[in-house]
Amino acid sequence: MNSIEKSGKTIEEAVDLAIEELGVTHENIEYEILEEPSKGLFGLFGGKMARVRVTVKFKDPIAVAKEFLEQVFNTMKLEVFIEKMSQEDAIVLNLRGDDLGLLIGKHGQTLDALQYLCNLAANKNAEQRVKIIIDVEDYRKRRAETLSRLALRLADKVRRRGDRIVLEPMNPHERKIIHMALQNDRRIVTYSEGDEPFRKVVIALKK
Amino acid sequence: MKELIEVIAKSLVDHPEEVSVMEETDNHTMVYKLHVATEDMGKIIGKQGRIAKALRTVVKAAAIRENVKVMVEIV
Numbered sequence: 001m002n003s004i005e006k007s008g009k010t011i012e013e014a015v016d017l018a019i020e021e022l023g024v025t026h027e028n029i030e031y032e033i034l035e036e037p038s039k040g041l042f043g044l045f046g047g048k049m050a051r052v053r054v055t056v057k058f059k060d061p062i063a064v065a066k067e068f069l070e071q072v073f074n075t076m077k078l079e080v081f082i083e084k085m086s087q088e089d090a091i092v093l094n095l096r097g098d099d100l101g102l103l104i105g106k107h108g109q110t111l112d113a114l115q116y117l118c119n120l121a122a123n124k125n126a127e128q129r130v131k132i133i134i135d136v137e138d139y140r141k142r143r144a145e146t147l148s149r150l151a152l153r154l155a156d157k158v159r160r161r162g163d164r165i166v167l168e169p170m171n172p173h174e175r176k177i178i179h180m181a182l183q184n185d186r187r188i189v190t191y192s193e194g195d196e197p198f199r200k201v202v203i204a205l206k207k
Numbered sequence: 208m209k210e211l212i213e214v215i216a217k218s219l220v221d222h223p224e225e226v227s228v229m230e231e232t233d234n235h236t237m238v239y240k241l242h243v244a245t246e247d248m249g250k251i252i253g254k255q256g257r258i259a260k261a262l263r264t265v266v267k268a269a270a271i272r273e274n275v276k277v278m279v280e281i282v
Contacts, residue, residue, distance in 0.1 A: 025221055068218050075211040076269045102268050113264035120258065121218035 002056050007049040010037055018054035028125050029054050058127040062091055065122035065132050069093065072114070078103075090131035093118075100136045108143065111136060112171065144177050151181035154203050155188045164204035169194070175201050208277060211269055212239055215262055220247035236276040239266075243281070251281060 004021060008014030015031050022029070037050035066082055073080045080097040095103065104111045115134040123129050135141065154165050167178065178201045179190050189206045192199050209228050217223035225244040230237065243251050252259045263279050270277040 023221075025223075068214075071214045071218075072211065072265070075208075075214055076272065102272055105264070105268055110264055110268040113261035116261045117215055117219070117258070117265065121215075124219070 002058075003053060005034065005051065005053045007051045008037075009049065011050045011052060014050045014052045015054060018052065022054065022056055024056055024125070028057050028059070030057055031055070057125075059125045061122040061126040061128075061130040061132070064125070065091075065093065065118050068118055068121040069095075069114075069134075087133070090133050092133045092135055094135045094138065096137060103136050104139050108139065111139065143174070147174055147177045148181040151178045151190075151203070155182050155185055158203050158205060159187055162205055164202055166193075167201045167203070169198040169200050171197070172199075175199065178203075208237065208266065208269060208273065208275075209239060212241055212262070212266060212279060215265065216241055216243060216251060219250050219258065220244065221250070222247055233278075236278055237270075238278045238280060240280050240282045248281075 004018050006014045006018040006021070008017055011033060015029075018031070019026065019029060031052045031054045033050070033052055035048060035051035038048045062084070066084075069080070069082060078097060078100070080095050080100065083094040083096060085092040085094060102110065103114065105113075111134060115132065118134055119132050122132055133140065150167075154167070158165055170178070175192055182188050182190050182203065187206050188203060190201055190203050192201050194200050209230050212228050213226060216226045216228075220226060220243050222244040225242075225247070227242045229240040229242070231240065232238070241251070250258070251262070253261075259279075259281060266277055266279055
């Protein structure tokens with residue numbers, strides 16, 4: 001439902017009614033006046049209601065995401081250059097600048113939090129959801145490489161010793177990297193166990 | 208810090224004009240009381256407090272830089 005028509009005593013009233021029904025804010029709409037209200041004779045006869053068509057203006061999620069990040073960095077007094085890259089299923093915003101370690105945090109916690117908030121803000125008034133990945137100086141890329149190497153090394157150990165290995169807790173994205181790294185290994189299975197946020201990947205021999 | 212909380216909160220809610228942040232000091236800790244419209248509470252707290260947690264994580268990172276201890280309360 002992108003566009004609706006409403007009537008009211010005044011134009012403002014008609015617009016407000018439409019906004020309420022659409023569940024949006026004033027900034028996110030545009031309206032067209034279909035009929036001007038008129039009082040009619042002595043305010044009694046032949047009075048006409050105002051009629052408007054209100055349309056929701058969707059915003060480009062990537063532009064909103066960039067604006068969100070710029071505002072956040074502004075208040076943090078950080079000078080950050082945002083570099084946009086496209087992936088098959090997501091948009092990557094890679095941040096470059098001095099002293100951005102604080103944006104990563106312990107095990108990328110701050111980066112994940114910022115990414116989560118940015119996705120919420122960007123997709124709030126979007127017509128179609130866009131997945132936004134935020135990276136700092138290729139941190140995620142390097143972390144993915146480290147995790148893949150770790151997976152291969154541990155799989156090797158499992159093959160030699162036969163015992164299963166339980167990794168440290170990871171978020172869904174990092175667990176996926178481990179699973180993917182070993183998915184073509186014929187002798188190894190991987191699965192996750194435990195509950196978020198302590199879910200862990202297990203590497204074991206295929207029975 | 209106050210501006211940072213405002214920027215994030217305003218980007219998430221439907222009624223940004225009703226977002227306000229009060230700053231208080233309590234024993235070397237800066238306490239920020241974030242107020243949003245009642246209908247927007249869910250948008251700032253999230254399922255199992257996930258959004259509130261993310262907000263606090265980002266604010267804490269900013270606090271490290273300014274060398275202060277912070278707390279964000281949603282009121």
